[in-house]
Each structure stands twice: as structure tokens, then as C-alpha cells.
Amino acid sequence: MRRVLIVMENEDALVESASDSASLQVDDETGDIDVEAYGYESTRSIASASKQAAELPANMMIDDTYPAVPIGDGKSDQGFAAVEPSESANFVVRAVVPEEIAMEGYVNGKPVYSDIDIAAFPICPGDPAHGDADDVRTLHNMAAVHARGHRGDRVAVAIMDTGISAAHLTGLGLPNSAVDRSVLWNPIEMIVRQGRAIPAGGHPAGHGTMCAFDALIAAPEARLLDYPIISQMGGAGGSSIMAGALSDALKAYSDLEAFWSVSFGPNRQNYDSLVVNNSWGVYHPDWDFAEGHPGRYIDNPDHPFNQRVASLAARNVDIVFAAGNCGSECPASKCHGVVTHSIRGANAHHDVLTLAGVDVSGGRIGYSSEGPPIPGMGADEKPDLACATHFQGSNVGGFPDSGTSAACPVAAGCVAALRSGMPQNTLASSAMFDALRQTTQEAQAGSDWNPQNGFGIVDMDAAANHLGI
Template sequence: MPPGYVRVLMQRNQNGMLLRAANDLLEGGSPVGTMGEYIQRNATPDFLIDDEFGALPLWDGADQRLAVSTRDRGEKASALLALDKSNKFLIRAYVSPESLAKPDFNDGEPVWLDPDVRGQLALPPANKATGDIEMVRQDLNTAVLQDNSLYGAGVAVAIVDTGICRPHLAKRLGFNPDLDVGNSWTPPTVATTPGHHRIGHGTMCAYGVLAVAPNVTLLDYPLLLGRPAGEHTVSATIGEMMSGYLKLIWRWAVIGTIPQTALVVNNSWGIFHPSLDDFPPGDPRRYIDNPNHPFRLYIWLLTAFGADVVFAAGNCGGGCPAAVCLQRTTGMIMGANAYDEVLTLAGCDIHDARVCYSTQGPSIAGMPQKKPDITAYTEFLGSKVLRGPRGFEPDTGTSTSCAVASGCIAALRTVQSPTATDPAAMIAALKATALPLGGAVPNYDYGFGIIRPVAAGRSLGIIP
């Protein structure tokens, strides 16, 4: 990014070049050539267009036109979400603050910030596990899930993170987990391939899912490695997340290449401080407190077509916030992590005590306030992706609790299709059957309580 410039997502009118650039992305090709042509014809001193980003369809008005049903998912999606049905597209650009302040910038079309996001990993103060994965399974009563054949077979789980190391998972779990390479996606800036990324945060999250639902099919989406050219942090931007979500929407809802009957999308990431959003509160260009940001349409489309989307609450709780929170502990559930359409997870240890860094509600002003939704387990010895001076580190952060909850949902989805129970109904069932803690329910520490998948299965009629 040029010094002093701001990275933004800009809405532009449809034309043949943007259609081709979007199609390049969906076919796995590079949009650079097409976007180079677009840049030549739309050159301006006000901003620099990122030719590697391509163009993302906005399907304006899709949320109003779509009658929600998963019975004819492919037919409805292909009719509604064809690229030429989108009158508007998003491109990424780098803009000087002076240009951005012009009232007629971008010909008056909307502009949104494209801020950094990172994984929600937090080390406990003592860096000491409170138990192990077997204790987590006992608390979740996974034996009853398995007695009822709820292993996650026929369910795809997309790990939107830093990538999966499948050999490490096989070593830790004692079996080689199923991975759909063809329906995974690796950003073009990443050299490693699905299932063979560096051991780290994404592998930890995949482990949390598999520990509860071992028969799921993993989809590897290392979007947190998809940083813009020239940046070298293990982070990404909302634009990268939207690019990956476009692939999921297309494959799940439109062309149907994801063959499983259910899809769970695990998001153990978020924006970690409001200072990353450079615009003042109330500015429509912001992401963190803007319920009308275009990313919400992408998440809504996935849920409308039956996918369960799960997010971590964050690690900025009042007791011991992670260092990246810069001591801010209020209004720290932000952006997509606060959307109504997603299930937002707080974290507790195996003794059911809220971990001190688990972010508390309410969400940031301007967003749905009643978050987190429920709580799941973290701070246990499980994946062993990290080793410190005292041995293996525990799996920590609301990243881990998010993954455990995704595994619980995947187990229930083994037989409970989104046709029978849509994502909103699944969220309602998990809230209604959670173990209530923290006083009046819901509350801002635990939400509705600690996840109880067996109770949820009974309420759904799939466990006697």
C-alpha cells in the first residue's frame, strides 16, 4: 500500500471487463489481465486499482428477491446469482485521504474500508491447559452423539483460517481426515496447497471440529494468508474474506460442486481493534459497526441457502484481554462477528468457567447487541500445534471454542438437513438447550450458556 493511502472496496457499475474478472476468479484463474484492461480504460489520479483482486459481484437486491428455501437451492441460485444479474461489482483500490474526502469521489458510488483481520488465538496468563480433549468430549457427551451415528458424515466444514496441515491432524487424531481438495481454495499469493499448509492456527481449528465430528469433509480456505501483495503479516482483509466467500457461495449454492447435504463455515477470526477502521463512527464506509457492509450480503446468501456460519466472539474480555486489544474491552464484538445471521461463540474452560479473555457483549454500537450467543470449550490440550518452553501449548482463544461449536453443529447436521432445520432454527435450538450460567439468561458473559449438543439433538428429535 502506498504510504498514507487507505485500502478500500469501491462499488462500480457492471461492464464486460468486470464480468470477465469475476469469472476469472470463479474459474481459478488470475484476473490481472482483465483488470489491466479495466485500469487502462478507467485510469484516474484519485486512486490506484489493485489488479490482483479482481471484481466481486454484489447482486444488488438479492436479499429482497430471494425466497429462502434449500429444496431447490441450485435452481434458485443459478437464476438469481448469475454474474450478469449483478448490476454492481466491488473492486479494491488504494486512495489518498484527500481524494477520499472529495464529495464526488468514485462518482458518488459507495466506498467501504477494507480493514485487516486476524485469527482469534489467545494464550492464557499461565499458559496452562485446564484439561484435555477427552475431558471436553465428556463434557459434550460425544459418546451419545456417536451412539446415534452423529459423526458428521455427509457434512462439509469450511475452515476459513490460515490453512490446514492434514498430516499433523492424522498424527494427532489417529486417522486421516477427509479433505475435499477440489472444493478447497488457496489464494493466488499462497504457495502451499490444500491440506499442506504450515502447522498453526487453522490446523488447531480443524482439530477442534474433528474432535467432535470426525467424519466431516474439510474444505481448506486459508484466507488469512491471502494478504495483499507486499504485506507479510499472518492476516488478511475483509476483501480477501469476500473473495473466499464468493467461491463458497458459487460452489455450494450455484453450481453444486460441494456434494454434501450440509455446510458449516468456521470463522475463528475477526478485527481486533477499532483503530483499524480509519473512518469516524457513523461513517457508512466503516466495516466494524456497519450492518449494511457488502460482506453481510455474502454471509446472508450462504445462510439463506442453508449453510451454518459460526464466528468467534474475540479475545478482549475484561479479565485479561489479549495484547492486540490494547486494553479496550467494551464494544469489541465487531463486524461480521456481530451479525444476526451467525452464531457467535464465547469461551469457557472444562470446568465451565468463562475464560478471562473471552470477549463480552454487548457488541459495538450500531450492530446487533445481544452477543455472544453461546459458549463452548477452550484452553485444553488438544491439537499440539504450538510448543513452548514447558512443552505443548493448549488450544486457546475463542478460536478454539468456535471450532468446537462448529463440530457440534456438524455432528447434528449428520441427519438434520438444512431443509428440515434452517440455520436460524439451528441457532435457536442451540440457544434454547445451552447450559445456563452467569446469572440471568442471556447475559454478556456466556450468552445463553454452554453448548450442549445432545440436548439440542433431543430438542430437534434426532436423539431419543
């Protein structure tokens, strides 16, 4: 059976149905609609009262829950008077018909029109922001966790990105101490090329600053480690060109682990836990070696970078990756239309938490990469979870905080806040991620993993309760 629309000529039953629906009666006190006046009353049934309906085939059912809609004579230059129910020449009526009638396209010599399902368009690149940081806190149920004192204290969040502008964060009212300036890392080639190192937090405001801001939404007392693995250079027309190499990320991870081991954590004077945010990846397979090459990155757990990720995760460092921006509805241009298996490389690593993006109402973001991930990385269910993106946040460049790039640090902040109550020496990284997967509203309702949002939207309070903090 198929839902369709048909056009009928003016008759009393249709006029009455349309008139009733046009004059809804609303209770002033409760706001409730008087359903009896909404065309549902059996005495006003189109199916039983309309002569035209009586002439329709027996296996065609008029939908009496849908009032007749006056459309006048169907001409574009008709005035409003022509669609007054009593004056309207024609009415649209909804019906359910067998497939063969729908396919034939006509019933009693009159056309049958499709009545397909429609949905709101998902948010796409370039769309305006939806909501703000307060809405993000609400979506992820952060208030109760913050009230219990879990705000990221003694947790470091490494932002592996384009560098952080501490001045920009301070301008947004965040504390000057948000960036740990004692941990300095620059790509050595940059030091050699420029002859100087850029201090932690001393970078221009850009993508990395957005990630920094978003991590602090859930973990306002966490401190940020600035790892500028991707260059941010001025482009034509004021745009930014961002580019990096996997070898830089490998070196940064190696140095991060070494620093973590010997100088600033864990259980030393500064930190008990480390969360690593990665809002980057490979947009297209052509960026990598060809499929089947033993040194390929995107589907090869033996690639040195993927080995490095496994090594760090084994030490209970929580590593969070963005799923990517190659969602099927409106992929980023750099995806060049490749939207399948678009969660690749370390972003699809078994040991990391992979984040899809949703809007602050929990709705689909059309550019958020969908699962399943690229085969070969040992994980069949990526993304793992979803967090908010495309909201008014850091205001870098006047743009929304967007991409799965923003969802990723929102999640990293959630993990950091939980870690302040459950440090990494007390809980394995895999157990922390399991707690987050098992406590989404979707998971609690019994839903399985799905390709868009994984196990669902992060619920910080439910995760904290699950962990007993």
C-alpha cells in the same frame, strides 16, 4: 452490613473453637465430616462464650460458623508453636458489622479488617492447558449424540483461517480423508506472488490446523474445506505473524458459495450441509474506518462482507464466528485495552452464531470477549453461546488450543454433528441456532442471556433431543 475480620486475644472460647476445627473427624467409610466437631456446636459458640465478644457493640454479630483462627503474635518470624491454639497470642474471628463500623475501621480501639469476596483467577493468555479433547466431549455432552450416529457424516466444515496441515492431523490419528482435497482455494494474490497454489491440506501446521482439529472433536466424520484467507508467515524468534484483509475473506465467501451452489453441494454426491468456521476478526476499531464513515465495517450491515454473510446464511449455511479475545480480565495485547463492544463486524452479525470460550469445567476464560456487541449490527445479545477452549488438543507448536478461536470450531463441530441428523434442507440455520440456545443447561434452568457466556454452554445431547434426532 459488611463481613469483616477482627483480632481477639487468647481466651478459652477461642482456643476451643480453633482446636475443634483443627481436629476434624472423618468417617472412614463414608468420608463424611463430623459437623458437630467442626466448631458449630452451640456450647462452643464464640459469641456466647467469649468475654471479648460480650464487650462488642450489640449490632456487631460474631459469625459462629467460622472457627477462630490462631495467628500467634502476628510476627513473621514466629515458629509453628506460636500458632498452636493454646499458645497463640491472638485469633482472627469473623463478624458482620454495620457499614458505619466498617468504614470507621475500629471497634473498641481495635482494627476491623476487610473480608472481601474472592474468586479463582480466570484462565489468561499464556496459562497452561486445562483438560483435553475428552474433557471437551464430556463438557458438551457429545457421547450420546455420537452413539446415535450423528458424527458429521455428509457435512462439510469450511475452515476460513490460515490453512490446514493434513499431515499434522494424520499424525494425531485422524483419517487422511479429513480434508477434502478436491476443493482448492488460495488467495489469488498469493498465486500471483508465489506462482503456485498450495493444495488443500498442504499448509504448515498453525492456527488453521488447530481449528481443523477442534472441529473434528464433535464431528469426526465431517470433512474439512481449506480456505486460507489469512497469511501465516514466520516472524522473529520463531513466532508466527498472521495477517489478512477483509477483501480476501469476501472473495473466499463468494467463491465458497459459488462452489457450493454448482459443484459440491447441497444434496450432490458429497455433502448435504455446510458449516463455516470463522476464528478471526478485528481486534481494535482503529483497524477500520472512523466511526460514522458510511463504508465502515465493524458496525455496518451494509458493508459488502456483512451482506455476503447474510446472503450465505439465507441459504441455511451455518456460519459460526468467534467472539474475540478482548475479555475484560485479561484481553489480548492487540486489543490495546479496548474491552467494551469488542464483538464487532460479522462476529456480531444477527445471522451467525457467536462463540465465547469457557474452560473444560465451564469456568470463565478471562480473555473471552463479552457482550453486549457493538451497536448497529442488529444483534443485542452476543455472544450466543460458549464452548470449551484452552485445552490440550491439536498440540500445534506445543501450545494449548486456545482463544475463542478454539471455542468456535468446537461449536462448528457440534453444529456439523447435528446437521448429519438434520440436513440444511430440512431446518433453517436460524432454527438450528435457536435449538442450541434453548437447550443449554443454563437456559433449561431458566437463566437469561449473560454477557460472558451468552445463553450458556452448548449441550449437544439436549440440542439433539430438542431437534428429535
